[in-house]
Amino acid sequence: MDDLYRENIIDHYRHPRNKGHLEDPDIHYHDVNPFCGDEITIELKLDGDRIAKAVFDGKGCAISQAAASMLTEELEGMTLEEVKHLDKQFILDMLGIPIGPVRLKCALLSLKVLKAGVYGLDEWPE
Amino acid sequence: MDDLYRENIIDHYRHPRNKGHLEDPDIHYHDVNPFCGDEITIELKLDGDRIAKAVFDGKGCAISQAAASMLTEELEGMTLEEVKHLDKQFILDMLGIPIGPVRLKCALLSLKVLKAGVYGLDEWPE
Amino acid sequence: MTLPQSFKASAIMPTVAEIRKDFPILEQQVHGHPLAYLDSTASSQKPIQVIEAMNRYYRTTHANVHRGVHYLSEAATTAYENARLNIARFINAPSPKQIIYTRNTTESLNLVAYSWGRANLGPGDEVLITEMEHHSNIVPWQLICEITGATLRYVPITSRGELDMEALDSLLTEKIRVFAFTAMSNVLGTINPVEELVARAHAVGAIAVVDGAQSVPHLPTDVQAMDMDFLAFSSHKMLGPTGMGILYGKRELLEAMPPFMGGGDMIREVKMEGSRWNELPYKFEAGTPAIAEAVGLSAAVDYLRGIGMDWIADHERRITAYAWERLSEVEGLRILGPGPERRGGLISFVLGDVHPHDVAAILDMDGIAVRAGHHCAQPIHDHYCIPATTRASFYIYNTEEEVDRLVMALYKAKAMFDL
Amino acid sequence: MTLPQSFKASAIMPTVAEIRKDFPILEQQVHGHPLAYLDSTASSQKPIQVIEAMNRYYRTTHANVHRGVHYLSEAATTAYENARLNIARFINAPSPKQIIYTRNTTESLNLVAYSWGRANLGPGDEVLITEMEHHSNIVPWQLICEITGATLRYVPITSRGELDMEALDSLLTEKIRVFAFTAMSNVLGTINPVEELVARAHAVGAIAVVDGAQSVPHLPTDVQAMDMDFLAFSSHKMLGPTGMGILYGKRELLEAMPPFMGGGDMIREVKMEGSRWNELPYKFEAGTPAIAEAVGLSAAVDYLRGIGMDWIADHERRITAYAWERLSEVEGLRILGPGPERRGGLISFVLGDVHPHDVAAILDMDGIAVRAGHHCAQPIHDHYCIPATTRASFYIYNTEEEVDRLVMALYKAKAMFDL
């Protein structure tokens, strides 16, 4: 149990970083996990092909929301090319907890939304 | 095996009675057993509400064709009211052999066609 | 019709302890705790009598049905059709011909919407459903309204989580051709007044389609007494196997409907120029059916009958009342839907601002299986402006001790989220 | 992927005697004779490995899939999705997303006809099928042509019971939008040149829909090598349970198709105003699926893989060649379809003027199970101007000794009918 809800996950869930909206985002994408209804919106402000600012908004479980919060922290300064190479393992390492097959979709939702927004690939990251 | 194909069944199958068509039948009905494709046509010539002449035509197994042949022999002289009361047991007694649930439909096909022709009831006799 | 093993000898009231012996899966440990399976509304577990009936079928009886004259095929056909008769009797259908085998409730409802709907709906017509429907009783009607040009309307619910009967009155006009509603909500637990709703539909000349997915497993059902036009339910929610559902329909309605799918067994004659349909129920059963599953559902029906639907309804009322009381004591926990006296054996709730998935995941660590999510009923969640709920549901094998464990684990979840 | 018990240790070629030990039903006596099951084309028997996989699933793993976060639901979801992956690999599908679970071949073909057909067919378009199709690959196309105004055409067959390739050439015009054909006839036994037929369809811009009900259980299948657009097959004919079928489709075709049935799991969002579809394969899987059946089919696929599809095709060729020879010696017996070198493991025949039902009933008295009737393929019987045939079919567990018994019993039937 302690494994599943480590303190930093509860912390990101209770005190999300970069939550909100941008005035005039360059990239904006929203999606829903059809199996549970969790929602994530991601907005990016670019500086060339580099991410200047990343924010999210959403509703859902601690896993999906904490993952989105953590992800936005990682994104600042990344290039769009680098975003393409983010994968499932990146998210799992970031969360640092074991995740079963169903909740995996919660964990990956923000990355899915990010990739769909950045280069239109509407797929669960592998 | 002898039980299933008694001599009189083979005899009626090989030498069907009343097989053919009438010039100008009063009642004429055709149907198919959807589960096996057996076909029976029954034609009746009436004298008032009494059956003056009954013939059949058809294709199918020994059970369905012998039953039709035997049935036409029984019909002559019967009233249409009497036809209404003919049931499954009547056919089984007439054939005199045990019949499993699937081939029962073969045995009953001619009676079904007869009843549909006489009073429009499109049902397997009970 | 054999009674479940355990009760044959005694012929007295079953006890939950006896019943549990028939469910091998319940003996399991999950994350080091005994499994408390509180998710039967999603799918029930199966007693050994059902598992063994299918096992026996495959080991001794299997062949394709209907078209074979050999021994096994006749035996399989007999087993398959006897199952239909047994299921017909269970809901008091006038004839087994009115029992159509489908995959699940969802397919049963699609069959009605497509086949009856396409033949009977057009622009100007209205279809009435309710805000508390499962997606399976919403989406088929959305699709068929789009195809036919009919209009879809929803009966709203009251703050108590019951159908708004006054709103129903004004919605139920002569334009309504079909009123489709659930007999029991899988989120609110609300037991709807089926007889009255059917009568109101009939009063304006509409047919009544009843989603019995949650009622048939838990309450006595009499399609004739309730005068339903169609009733849909699933085997897997009533102790039977997956892959099997039932559509009951009134004879004259089924007779008049065009077929749904085309293929083997549903036709009387296939010529290259066209085909003639087979009689009921085969007209609606295309291709090789779920034979072993029919045998399994029949064994499930025997089992339910052996326990008695009245005992089942009573047991669930008792345990739900207890759970209601215990859950009401948990501060910050909000129960959706009507009070315990008007509901079936399930309770959906929200625990403060903890997301239901997190609640369910935390309960799971203590071996307690509950559902979390929108339970395929988004509109009712939209109504309450919540994305999801946690749902604990009860069936014949559940105990008050399991309810106690549920409550204890909820306190743990609260602590973890500083609630 | 576990190998069938019997072959794990040895890792040498299986023998039929070893295989038969896995099929408890074959040990049976019928009317005082050992059962000779020569009816696998209608439905195959199941090895204990398949029966036990489902048994185990219900005793240890069952819960509803996809929407649950508790232990059992995750375990059931994993089992269910691993089965999909295993089935995808068995036919070399690029991705498990392209494997849609249905009830049977019939539903798979209806899904394509309704969903792809409604979106892509209209007046002036033509649908091409063949004269040797099963009703399941005829009636759905008749229905969809009626709905859309498209025209249905049939490829005739030659006197040898093969597709008339010249006629095909002239029929395959640019008007043809879809060419649907069986990979193997369930009456003639004809194995059609799938790759060539697919290529010809593609050459005129049509899609190729392959009815694999008889090929997938008996021959190696590679959907990519053969470039099929859609492939339909049934679990119950390939050692798996009833109530389960598969539709494989090319990704871009499936993506572009509207859903077939509406309900739980096939939607992404349901609002009262309308719905958004889920991704593949869930878009086409409405309601609680046949979970145990997926697990069972996966075990069947393991079993087939363990034996090897090449061994199976070889074994059937051998036994069919033997049966062909023995049956050809029976005076007055006429075999339909091509010679043994071009056919799968079945032989349909007519015995003088004895009706096939009578033949089958007489064989049954000796414990020999064969099919009689039109085998849901009336047009091909109309072509030969016969109402029905008797069909003996062979699978992994059949022996030459059973063929000998078949021939002996046919002589008895001849005697009984004075032939």
Ligand SMILES: Cc1ncc(COP(=O)(O)O)c(C=O)c1O
């Ligand atoms: C060639 C062919 N197509 C389709 C089918 C239909 O299969 P099912 O009844 O499993 O839907 C069969 C089964 O007899 C068949 O042999």
Ligand SMILES: Cc1ncc(COP(=O)(O)O)c(C=O)c1O
């Ligand atoms: C009220 C209600 N209707 C319909 C369904 C759909 O049942 P199935 O998934 O078996 O088709 C359910 C199952 O969750 C339900 O609770």
